[in-house]
Amino acid sequence: MSPFNLFYEFVFIYWEKSVIIGLNINRNKIYQDKEGIKMRNLALLTDFYQLTMMNGYLKHNLHENMVAFDLFFRKNPCGGSYTIVAGLQQAIDYIEGLHFTEEDLKYLKGLGFDEDFIDALRNFKFSGTIYAVEEGSVMFPNEPILRVKAPFFEAQLIETALLNMINFQSLIATKASRICEAAQGDAVFEFGLRRAQAPDAGIYGARAAVIGGCSSTSNVLAGKLFDLSVVGTQAHSWIQSFDSELEAFRAYANTYPDQCLLLVDTYDTLKSGIPNAITVFNELRHQGYEPKGIRLDSGDIAYLSKEARKMLDAAGFENVAIVASSDLDEETIHSLKMQDAEVTGWGVGTNLITSSSCPALGGVYKLSAIEQDGVMIPKIKISENPEKITSPGYKKVVRIYDTTNNAQADLIMLEEEEIDSTKPLTIFHPLYTWKQKTFHNYTIKELLKPIYIEGELVHQEKTVQEIKRYTEQELNTLWPEYKRLKRPQLYKVDLSKKLWQLKHDMVNAYKEERGS
Numbered sequence: 001m002s003p004f005n006l007f008y009e010f011v012f013i014y015w016e017k018s019v020i021i022g023l024n025i026n027r028n029k030i031y032q033d034k035e036g037i038k039m040r041n042l043a044l045l046t047d048f049y050q051l052t053m054m055n056g057y058l059k060h061n062l063h064e065n066m067v068a069f070d071l072f073f074r075k076n077p078c079g080g081s082y083t084i085v086a087g088l089q090q091a092i093d094y095i096e097g098l099h100f101t102e103e104d105l106k107y108l109k110g111l112g113f114d115e116d117f118i119d120a121l122r123n124f125k126f127s128g129t130i131y132a133v134e135e136g137s138v139m140f141p142n143e144p145i146l147r148v149k150a151p152f153f154e155a156q157l158i159e160t161a162l163l164n165m166i167n168f169q170s171l172i173a174t175k176a177s178r179i180c181e182a183a184q185g186d187a188v189f190e191f192g193l194r195r196a197q198a199p200d201a202g203i204y205g206a207r208a209a210v211i212g213g214c215s216s217t218s219n220v221l222a223g224k225l226f227d228l229s230v231v232g233t234q235a236h237s238w239i240q241s242f243d244s245e246l247e248a249f250r251a252y253a254n255t256y257p258d259q260c261l262l263l264v265d266t267y268d269t270l271k272s273g274i275p276n277a278i279t280v281f282n283e284l285r286h287q288g289y290e291p292k293g294i295r296l297d298s299g300d301i302a303y304l305s306k307e308a309r310k311m312l313d314a315a316g317f318e319n320v321a322i323v324a325s326s327d328l329d330e331e332t333i334h335s336l337k338m339q340d341a342e343v344t345g346w347g348v349g350t351n352l353i354t355s356s357s358c359p360a361l362g363g364v365y366k367l368s369a370i371e372q373d374g375v376m377i378p379k380i381k382i383s384e385n386p387e388k389i390t391s392p393g394y395k396k397v398v399r400i401y402d403t404t405n406n407a408q409a410d411l412i413m414l415e416e417e418e419i420d421s422t423k424p425l426t427i428f429h430p431l432y433t434w435k436q437k438t439f440h441n442y443t444i445k446e447l448l449k450p451i452y453i454e455g456e457l458v459h460q461e462k463t464v465q466e467i468k469r470y471t472e473q474e475l476n477t478l479w480p481e482y483k484r485l486k487r488p489q490l491y492k493v494d495l496s497k498k499l500w501q502l503k504h505d506m507v508n509a510y511k512e513e514r515g516s
Contacts, residue, residue: 043098050160063153066149066370067370068369069147069148071144071163072364073142081140082139084170086170089461098158128148129148130147132145136470140410168205172209172355174361176208176212179212181213181483183333183337187215189217189231189323189348190210202353206223206226213468217231218232233252238252245266257287263294282315292320294312295324305343325349329356333348393414393502394414395414397413397448399445401442405443407491408492409491410494417498421442424438430500
């Protein structure tokens with residue numbers, strides 16, 4: 001399913017008589033009927049320099065050379081200590097539908113590309129091998145979360161789209177996780193569609209938010225596409241549409257007697273909203289229904305929720321929920337919890353769907369090796385900034401667990417390396433090598449799993465709810481210190497001795513070559 005233009009394709013693609021063409025949401029294809037509508041795809045969803053490099057590889061007969069790229073991020077978002085990886089299924093859907101139409105080729109020819117390049121694109125099909133962590137995995141800076149091994153021609157094209165899809169959804173899933181952590185087990189509802197940066201962000205942001213821990217979304221299209229729970233009651237305009245607040249409450253209760261949750265802050269929460277809600281709740285109970293709750297969308301949430309709880313309890317409605325909204329984020333929710341706010345559910349919109357405190361995840365896609373005579377030759381990017389020096393070689397990531405299944409550290413290794421878990425394992429900090437830790441009783445898990453093998457998809461698709469449950473399991477392996485909102489403990493991510501030595505040697509060789 002395409003994470004771009006989906007809404008426009010779903011709603012605005014018409015016949016001449018304005019009949020909507022059906023959407024195959026599993027493979028991002030618009031069905032054709034009669035004279036038909038041309039299928040739109042994402043082959044051109046790339047940066048122009050990817051195409052210019054591909055053309056250069058073709059001209060210099062490098063296009064079929066096998067190469068390896070790592071997709072990783074350098075910094076966790078929002079000042080946290082972890083990142084939840086999301087968007088993998090959309091990346092798969094993109095690759096599955098990846099091809100160049102004649103219309104695409106005509107456009108590219110108009111940009112100045114010659115016939116040789118156009119012919120190569122006409123026959124384009126991904127034939128490479130991709131390994132990735134499971135969607136919903138908890139990962140850390142500088143670890144490969146996706147590894148591509150493919151001909152230069154193919155590996156280069158997919159860079160931009162993969163980063164676009166995985167960066168965005170991973171960002172929102174991580175922000176949602178932080179918000180849910182602050183909520184301490186209370187339900188969190190994703191309310192961000194109206195503030196999302198375009199329909200695609202709203203749709204895929206809702207998906208990612210649920211992966212990160214949200215219980216439901218207000219986004220109906222996302223609910224339909226991904227089988228998510230959808231929620232919503234009424235806005236202030238509903239209350240204002242009637243001659244009185246009490247009349248508006250009664251009308252809503254009459255319409256949804258078994259799902260009645262009332263917005264109580266349109267006029268005066270304590271003097272009007274709560275008393276009128278209690279009146280309607282008593283009427284519902286007399287009819288044999290139990291009310292669901294109230295929602296506070298403005299004012300001092302801590303004070304109002306406490307007072308509302310007292311009033312509801314005194315009236316015999318101890319089980320009625322109090323839901324809060326109004327520009328919430330993890331910091332505000334944490335503060336309200338510290339103030340003992342009587343809130344049992346949180347509707348979070350703008351600050352979640354836009355990840356307002358950190359608007360982008362800086363994922364990158366870097367060349368790590370080139371195959372020569374069947375051997376992967378490591379490549380490295382050198383930088384004056386040590387954090388930007390890449391780790392060379394065809395690599396994997398191993399997670400180390402203690403006997404209680406708590407994650408202790410991750411080790412980035414060369415693919416051919418093995419660990420004998422019956423023997424002690426010593427790891428060390430990649431910069432401050434004197435900082436070491438030895439494990440005795442431990443288990444390990446390789447994190448990168450096959451997605452494509454020589455162009456064949458081998459990954460089994462999971463539902464969003466299955467991914468969400470996996471995320472919950474992953475988070476449960478982290479100590480609470482790693483999940484603190486402020487100044488969390490930093491998780492250990494080290495290099496194997498062999499990889500560290502390779503990187504060290506390649507940096508030194510570069511310095512010697514420059515005479516520095």
